[in-house]
Amino acid sequence: MKKTVLAMLFVSLSLFATNHIIDQKGKTFIPHEISVKPGDRITFLNSDPFAHNAYTDDEDNEFDIGMQSTGTEKSIIVKPGGDFSVECAIHPNMLLEVIMK
């Protein structure tokens, strides 16, 4: 019974989750600022003819998608926490600001 309630809660929460698409093009995250809430997904695309990366050292949302080659997509799920910045380990000038709603 308890498991069923938890499963229903998870399903209803994920119904409200948003998938935010971030393209990497011209060595830029597009868009370069997004507003998210915990449970949302951020999907990184790569439209450049070379590899990119996306990572953050934020203590609540730490992730590193590794090397991302042209035409692929990689996703992460946002955890509860504060605003954070995402960078590309290959191109230090790339910056994505993630704002928590």
Ligand SMILES: [Cu+2]
């Ligand atoms: Cu890059």
